[in-house]
Amino acid sequence: MAQGYLGFDNDTEMEVIGQEYFDHLASRSFFQEFEKDDDENIISCQMHDIIHDFAQFLTKNEYFTVEINEGSEELVINTSNEKARHSMLTLYGGATFPISICSIKSLRSLLIDRTFPMYSLPDDVLPNLFGKLTSLRALKISEKYRRLNLIIAFPAIPKEVKKLIHLKYLNLSDQDVEKLPETLCELYNLQTLDISWCRKLKELPEGMGKLINLRHLINDGTYSLSYMPKGIEKLTCLRTLSKFVSSSDGSKACSTLACLKDLKHLRGRLEITGLGNVTNVSEVKRMQILSSKKSLFDLTLMFDKDGEGERKKDDDELLLDALQPHPNLEKLGVYRYRGSTFHSDWIMSLTGLKELSLTCSGNCLYLSPLGKLPSLESLRIACSRVKKLVTGIESDGAFSSSTSAILFPKLKVLKFSSISEWEEWDYGNTILPCLASLSIKYCRKLRALPDGLLQGAKNLQHLKIYKSDLLGERYRKGTGEDWQKISHIPNIKFNRSYLQGGPLPLH
CATH class of the missing domain: 3.80.10 (Leucine-rich repeat, LRR (right-handed beta-alpha superhelix))
Structure with a gap:
């Protein structure tokens, strides 16, 4: 999607076209050794060595990969790389980021993997990268083996991110950032923002509503996220919203579940947290915010609440009744439910429901x-x-x-x-x-x-x-x-x- 390879068809969504392309290549053994999740969705695959070598031969002037170890010599950009479109960097241990890569102005994709213990990148690396690689369509900055807790905090995302005006895919997953800059909302072409497992992220930028082309907001594992900003309801192109947080504080927040009503194209999986903060149950019932979302197959309802205040048990019963999903639902999780029934x-x-998880209070x-x-x-x-x-x-x-x-x-x-x-x-x-x-x-x-x-x-x-x-x-x-x-x-x-x-x- 980010590279524009899927074309444009008013009758077919880009994601569907991309899936068809992938399935066609897989059927011809271009891809193999698939790893699948619990729902049988393919989450990774490999290419046969011969296919990979042939692909490298055909695209030898379009991309390059670099692996840098601690103490390695500075990366030298040669003439064959000067017009490269795609690059992947893997930094091992305490390897220094090769700032010379910023001289490749033609880059459309940059994938950066950092692995095993390393210090934070110097403060000037990301501003330099954002300021010079302005042709990027896809940028991924991730950390392998994050679950081992071996990697020191990633620095804050600098305001210079706004210079990546052509960016369509941004992956900042598994970072220690607590806040994203407001200038991120000037990336009007952005289609995918992946902030999953940014455990310390406390809030999203207030101007999120400006990202009118955003199709996928992937925010699983954002445990510190306390509210959704006002304007989130303007993201009517959204297909993916992993998590919606209902807040008790309406000063900055889109605190009501009504914000979900206009997100008509949501599909796949949705987690709604903070349901214990909902006070206007009649509004939720009137809006029927979930019943029309026929492509939503996996729903999690968290009846948690900000603070220690009391909540009547029948409130949860009425709210559960008001949150009726479409009958197509296949997975349902209800947690911290306080109702007596x-x-x-x-x-x-829910005649098609395959999985149900329920945790109730006393x-x-x-x-x-x-x-x-x-x-x-x-x-x-x-x-x-x-x-x-x-x-x-x-x-x-x-x-x-x-x-x-x-x-x-x-x-x-x-x-x-x-x-x-x-x-x-x-x-x-x-x-x-x-x-x-x-x-x-x-x-x-x-x-x-x-x-x-x-x-x-x-x-x-x-x-x-x-x-x-x-x-x-x-x-x-x-x-x-x-x-x-x-x-x-x-x-x-x-x-x-x-x-x-x-x-x-x-x-």
Whole structure:
């Protein structure tokens, strides 16, 4: 997209055209060895050595790659590189940034990878780079092995970024920046801004609404982000918005969820945090901010709240009801929910829902009959005060249980965690034909697993019991009274130790 290789078609989105190009090349073995995420999306691939060598031969005057180690000699730009369009730099250890690269005025792409421990770049590097490489369409400044916490802070993004007037793709992921300059909002051609895993980033520029061509704002892992700026609703071209933060402070913030209404093209995944700050639930219901977004397949709702103020539990119930998504939704996560009932008509209408994760506060006593969701493959529940679960999943007798039913017809993964008051699992004659993995963690009062489950779940391959003392005593290998009831399961993990074929677990 950034290089303009996808052309322009009023009837087809650029992202769709790009996917078609990629699929065509992959079908002809131009790409191979694909790595996929949990949703089977390809996230990386490789080229065969011969294909790569041939591509290098054809483009030998258009691009160059450089790897620089600590103590390496200064990069010398030769005549073959003077008109290069694309370059990738990899800086190892304490390698010095080759400032001479700024003399290649023709560069359209610059990808910079920094790896392993290194000091921050000198303060003059980025201003020089931004001021001289003004033809750039794509710029990536990232750090490999960031999760090892070995790299010292990256300096602030300088105001000179505004000089990159042709820039369409900017990747600043995994940086330690706390603030982005307002001048970033003068990059009117910008289509993609990736600030994912900038954990210290506290705010976005106030002028974000000027970026009218922005299609992808990737901001996963921006844990310190406290609000969305006013004007975010003007970004009507947005296809990707990873995270929206609802704030209690309306002085600078686009504090209401109504800002999402005009972002009609959002697709894929969206996380909404700060829902505990929402006060005007009737406005959210009237706006129907999510129900029209038919390309949104993965939704996370975080009912967290700024400060320590009290919030009524029925507020969360009403807000959950008002946040009805399009029926196309495939993944739903609801966290820190304070309602006394997790039950809404729209939840039961999600016939294509494959994954559901729910964490509730101590208020929640009743759950919906989730077993009636026909496509559900993965279910995770953490609701501390539920005392009795009926495999459905209903709770505390709030909903009747069928005496014989095939519920969860496609469920493969079932996880319970931190249900501290759970004592009884009423299984009845339910059948879970596809269940392959069962995990129970921090359920200290649960007395037993249902015999019907252990006998009827023919595909059960993995059982994990962790910090659930009564279950531990009951099913302990060798001494537990019901060890034989689980001994047929191939993979049993108890308090992080494998039981079958291994030593007895310690309490």
